[in-house]
Amino acid sequence: MAKKKTTVKRKAPAATPPAIPTLGYVILTSLAHHPHTGYELTQLMGPPRNYMWEAKHSQVYPTLQLLAEHGYVTFEDIAQESKPDKKVYEVTERGLEALKEWARKGPTHVPVRDEFSVKMAALRLLPPSEAVAVLNRQIELVEGEIAAINLHLVDFVDRFRLPEPAQSNHRQFCLLSAIRLSRDLKLTAMEAYRKLAGELSRATEPAKASRAQSK
Amino acid sequence: MAKKKTTVKRKAPAATPPAIPTLGYVILTSLAHHPHTGYELTQLMGPPRNYMWEAKHSQVYPTLQLLAEHGYVTFEDIAQESKPDKKVYEVTERGLEALKEWARKGPTHVPVRDEFSVKMAALRLLPPSEAVAVLNRQIELVEGEIAAINLHLVDFVDRFRLPEPAQSNHRQFCLLSAIRLSRDLKLTAMEAYRKLAGELSRATEPAKASRAQSK
DNA sequence: ACCAACATGTAAGTGGTTACATGATTTC
DNA sequence: GAAATCATGTAACCACTTACATGTTGGT
Numbered sequence: 375m376a377k378k379k380t381t382v383k384r385k386a387p388a389a390t391p392p393a394i395p396t397l398g399y400v401i402l403t404s405l406a407h408h409p410h411t412g413y414e415l416t417q418l419m420g421p422p423r424n425y426m427w428e429a430k431h432s433q434v435y436p437t438l439q440l441l442a443e444h445g446y447v448t449f450e451d452i453a454q455e456s457k458p459d460k461k462v463y464e465v466t467e468r469g470l471e472a473l474k475e476w477a478r479k480g481p482t483h484v485p486v487r488d489e490f491s492v493k494m495a496a497l498r499l500l501p502p503s504e505a506v507a508v509l510n511r512q513i514e515l516v517e518g519e520i521a522a523i524n525l526h527l528v529d530f531v532d533r534f535r536l537p538e539p540a541q542s543n544h545r546q547f548c549l550l551s552a553i554r555l556s557r558d559l560k561l562t563a564m565e566a567y568r569k570l571a572g573e574l575s576r577a578t579e580p581a582k583a584s585r586a587q588s589k
Numbered sequence: 590m591a592k593k594k595t596t597v598k599r600k601a602p603a604a605t606p607p608a609i610p611t612l613g614y615v616i617l618t619s620l621a622h623h624p625h626t627g628y629e630l631t632q633l634m635g636p637p638r639n640y641m642w643e644a645k646h647s648q649v650y651p652t653l654q655l656l657a658e659h660g661y662v663t664f665e666d667i668a669q670e671s672k673p674d675k676k677v678y679e680v681t682e683r684g685l686e687a688l689k690e691w692a693r694k695g696p697t698h699v700p701v702r703d704e705f706s707v708k709m710a711a712l713r714l715l716p717p718s719e720a721v722a723v724l725n726r727q728i729e730l731v732e733g734e735i736a737a738i739n740l741h742l743v744d745f746v747d748r749f750r751l752p753e754p755a756q757s758n759h760r761q762f763c764l765l766s767a768i769r770l771s772r773d774l775k776l777t778a779m780e781a782y783r784k785l786a787g788e789l790s791r792a793t794e795p796a797k798a799s800r801a802q803s804k
Numbered sequence: 805a806c807c808a809a810c811a812t813g814t815a816a817g818t819g820g821t822t823a824c825a826t827g828a829t830t831t832c
Numbered sequence: 833g834a835a836a837t838c839a840t841g842t843a844a845c846c847a848c849t850t851a852c853a854t855g856t857t858g859g860t
Contacts, residue, residue: 396704481730544789
């Protein structure tokens, strides 16, 4: 019957430092660049600018509250005329330290969960012409996203290449590289979609051609 | 004050067809290829073979139950000597239909949530030497993953290039493309990490060099 | 004696989405 | 007068992780 060690000890109080979810670090990374409101952060993490991490406002606001409770950020209430009031958040020293610590420790496992790749594998069950149609629709979608990122990149490069003395420039490389990477990942995916669409078309068109002859 | 339409109507019974979560379609895609046990599916979705979608056994088993309840899969209990009993799952006609329908409809939004890309952006806060160290550790990790996928790809290509009459071959292209894509995405990421590490090194080494001169 | 592989589950908790809720101001 | 932008929140639910739980066989 065995020992049945149903101890249910689970989770020592552990006090502080309290765990920050990844979204918290995403927010801290943005705030380390510049103070923002929850609304602005939500926009940075929603289409079309969700390059590295996306989130809805309903997740952003509570996370900001959590960060504030633990002293990682502070905020200031700003009353505005002709617009609703807002809270502008800023990183604290403590928040910066936590962010740096997080950045240092690794390696970082990025869970793979790509619905369209699964769909690609499933496309073998459809007639090739339908599969090609699905791929083409996806290509269109990704093309648009890539175009948007490219626009933003042009903007970005312009803004920081002009006034800076090469020294402080290299600090921006990190963000620039991350944005470029998000674009390149989409490009890689798009090429794969194109290639598969091409192969599936080539596999069917000869058949069509011979049927056309017998007609 | 306002109208306060706190109706709380929420969710008509809607009867069937019941919603399948994405993991359900992932499982159906695997089963459409070949019958599997929950244990095998878990291995297909865990390291080192989590190419498109990863999941733990604690999520796989309940999802299989759900699929079975709704008639998308059936299973057979297999008693084994010298090993625990197991349940081998198979897709039903209904499951295949649902899978095809899912594959057809799109486009598919793939949420972007790449923790390491965020970290890349945050690396600007660290001294370049530390940032390079973080990047190098990540590069090592991804290199290993890529090597593993390449091994699998060699295997895969061998197996289906030999016995097939070119006709049925092209059905495998879809799966093959998806696996290749997962590798290429990792390659793209790795290149970006390498490039940034290079740039950060170049930005610091001149400084080191000039300090070495004055020494 | 211990660990790895085989095999299947459940419970508790966190992370994330969708929908509910409110309200001012500007633009069509 | 309708929709879009600015602005902030909460509630319910679904997806996913971590930990609990159990048991067999075979290798070191």
